[in-house]
Amino acid sequence: MPPKFGTSGLRGLVTDLTDTLVAEYTCAFLRACPHGGAVHVGQDLRASSPQIAAAVIGAVRDMGLRAVDHGALPTPALALASMGAGQAAIMVTGSHIPADRNGLKFYLPTGEIAKSDEQAILAALETVSDPAPQGDLVPETGALLAYVARYVQAFGTTALAGLRIGVYEHSSVARDVLADALAQMGAEVVPLARADHFIPVDTEAVDAGTREMLKRWCDAHALDALVSTDGDADRPMVVDARGTLVPGDVLGPLVAQALGAERICTPVSSNTLVDHLGFALVIRTKIGSPYVIAAMEEAQSKVAGYEANGGFLLGFAAQGPAGEIAPLMTRDCLLPIVAPLAMARAKGVSLAELVSDLPPRFTAADRIAGIPTEASNAFITHLTGDASARMAFFADRAAETGLDLTDGLRVSFGDGSVIHLRPSGNAPEFRCYAEAESVERAEMLMRETLAQVADRLG
Numbered sequence: 001m002p003p004k005f006g007t008s009g010l011r012g013l014v015t016d017l018t019d020t021l022v023a024e025y026t027c028a029f030l031r032a033c034p035h036g037g038a039v040h041v042g043q044d045l046r047a048s049s050p051q052i053a054a055a056v057i058g059a060v061r062d063m064g065l066r067a068v069d070h071g072a073l074p075t076p077a078l079a080l081a082s083m084g085a086g087q088a089a090i091m092v093t094g095s096h097i098p099a100d101r102n103g104l105k106f107y108l109p110t111g112e113i114a115k116s117d118e119q120a121i122l123a124a125l126e127t128v129s130d131p132a133p134q135g136d137l138v139p140e141t142g143a144l145l146a147y148v149a150r151y152v153q154a155f156g157t158t159a160l161a162g163l164r165i166g167v168y169e170h171s172s173v174a175r176d177v178l179a180d181a182l183a184q185m186g187a188e189v190v191p192l193a194r195a196d197h198f199i200p201v202d203t204e205a206v207d208a209g210t211r212e213m214l215k216r217w218c219d220a221h222a223l224d225a226l227v228s229t230d231g232d233a234d235r236p237m238v239v240d241a242r243g244t245l246v247p248g249d250v251l252g253p254l255v256a257q258a259l260g261a262e263r264i265c266t267p268v269s270s271n272t273l274v275d276h277l278g279f280a281l282v283i284r285t286k287i288g289s290p291y292v293i294a295a296m297e298e299a300q301s302k303v304a305g306y307e308a309n310g311g312f313l314l315g316f317a318a319q320g321p322a323g324e325i326a327p328l329m330t331r332d333c334l335l336p337i338v339a340p341l342a343m344a345r346a347k348g349v350s351l352a353e354l355v356s357d358l359p360p361r362f363t364a365a366d367r368i369a370g371i372p373t374e375a376s377n378a379f380i381t382h383l384t385g386d387a388s389a390r391m392a393f394f395a396d397r398a399a400e401t402g403l404d405l406t407d408g409l410r411v412s413f414g415d416g417s418v419i420h421l422r423p424s425g426n427a428p429e430f431r432c433y434a435e436a437e438s439v440e441r442a443e444m445l446m447r448e449t450l451a452q453v454a455d456r457l458g
Contacts, residue, residue: 005118007288007425008331009105011094014048017102019055026059026090028124029106033117036087036109038066040140042078043092044173044232046198048102053092056104057137060090064132068140074174074233076332077147079107081140083328093173093232096309097427099198105232111329114290148181150328151338154320159342161186166217166226169194170201174233174333181334182227185342190221201228203235204309205366205431206245215243225351227337234331236310238340240352247363248310250355251336253277258339259318259325261304265295268406269420269433270308273361286407288425289313289331296329308365308433312336321346363435364442368450371430371457376423379457380409383421393452394419417441419449430457 003012003021010025030039039060043049049072060067068087070078075091082089089107097103106113106121113121165187169175179189201210218226218241226239238246249270256264262280267287275282283299285291292305296315305313311331318325321342325335344354383390384405394400394411397419402412408422408431420433430453434446 003103005122008095008290009091009093009103011097011101011103011427014100014102017048017052019051019058022052022055022104023059023062024125025104025121026056027063027129028121028127029090030060030063030065030088031127031129032120032124033088033106033108033113035065036085038068038085038087040068040070040078040082040085040087040089041092042070042073042075042089044094045072045171046094046099046102046231048099049092052102052104056090056092061135061137062132063129063135065135066138067135068138070140070143072173073144074147074177074229074333075105076234076328076330076334077143077177079111079330080147080150080328081143082107083109083111084146091232095232096200096202096230096235098200101427107330112289112293114294144177147334148177148184150325151181151334152184153323154325155185155338155342156322157184157186159185159321159338160345163224163341163345164188164190164222165341166190166192166221166223168192168214168217168226168228168237170199170228171195171197172201172229172231172233174229178227178229178233178334178337181338185338190223192217192221192226198231201230201237202309202367203228203230203237203248206237207366211243211245214239214245218243225341229333230309233333234311236333236336238310238337238351240355241350242352244352246340246351246355247271247308248306248336249274249308249363250358251310251340252306252312253358254343254354255306255312255336255339256304258343259304259314259320260302261316261318262302263299263304265292265299265303265305267292267307268404268410269365270306271361271363271435272418273359276359284406287422293329306336307331308363310336360437361435362437362439362442363433364439364446365431365433366446366450367424367429367431368454368458369427369429371423372428373423375457376430379453380421380423384409396448417445419445421449421453
């Protein structure tokens with residue numbers, strides 16, 4: 001399957017992301033979208049990323065524009081730098097998907113591209129640019145310092161004092177900057193499991209073996225919390241002292257509360273506990289940060305957004321414990337790591353205790369890899385259009401009480417549980433989300449449903 005736009009950026013097999021194709025998409029982006037005269041380029045730690053980044057930089061310069069080379073850094077750090085300069089950016093990353101794949105994330109001077117921009121880029125692939133004098137190449141090393149300073153200035157140098165926090169380093173491009181930020185805010189940092197090869201960590205679907213490993217580390221190192229990110233660090237992973245994963249759609253409402261947000265934009269797949277926390281408005285969107293950002297731009301006021309993968313988007317100038325934190329309209333990993341931990345410490349409670357005060361709604365999510373998108377779509381269309389087929393597939397569930405077709409098929413049942421089915425927007429995978437009154441029940445519903453899907457499509 002050729003590279004295509006998914007829920008966030010262009011993705012495809014490394015073998016298909018040739019220098020020519022990468023240059024074509026880069027030039028199409030620059031023809032179709034505003035750029036401010038320069039393009040900031042970053043990359044994750046995949047083995048394929050340096051070559052792809054070089055192709056991006058070459059294409060930018062061939063268009064007569066200045067290329068600002070940041071090297072390896074988190075996606076939100078790149079976005080913070082480029083938006084601060086009023087210029088475009090391209091991040092070379094496949095995020096959490098396997099190492100045989102990679103991709104490009106495009107940023108306007110104002111933030112992430114919208115779905116309408118994707119269509120404009122695709123249309124611009126068919127046009128040709130006039131020759132231009134080669135643009136300059138400028139190396140840049142200050143973005144990481146500015147990214148860390150954003151949080152230290154907002155939360156203060158003692159926000160995490162007394163906390164012993166493990167950092168699961170793996171191949172996250174944020175593994176050094178994350179440890180540095182936590183230490184500057186007073187935490188004792190314990191580095192764990194640095195990898196010399198790329199590991200695809202999906203913070204929204206953490207497998208049982210990884211969860212057990214994280215729990216063992218918490219016990220063995222007497223940690224107050226354990227944190228990590230996905231490959232390009234726009235999604236957090238947070239584990240409490242007991243080794244229990246705190247889902248992204250639980251971190252999101254906690255951060256929003258901590259920063260005084262009034263309006264929330266979040267995908268339809270997110271935990272419904274947010275509806276019971278007293279926010280003035282909760283807006284549900286399709287899955288993918290472009291949809292969340294579009295809703296945030298319409299909502300205005302003190303608006304924040306987050307996804308079930310944990311990425312948090314800040315749409316207003318918020319007040320932290322030690323200072324202001326400026327808006328950043330792209331998914332960020334550091335804010336949803338720091339804010340809940342700082343909140344728990346300020347209240348004198350553990351992270352687990354902080355979470356336990358929230359409404360008792362729990363989610364579970366996982367995926368089946370290797371399912372072609374066409375097969376996933378056909379199966380979901382069949383269930384959506386045929387109530388008897390849906391009834392047969394969910395025969396062991398309580399009676400159906402609601403149907404939401406915002407993104408895929410989301411079914412509510414009489415016992416309060418929810419099952420949400422959809423194809424991945426980034427890879428040939430079938431995703432399942434479940435929600436129930438307990439962790440165990442949500443996990444069971446998710447596993448049983450995926451087993452049924454595997455029987456049909458596997």
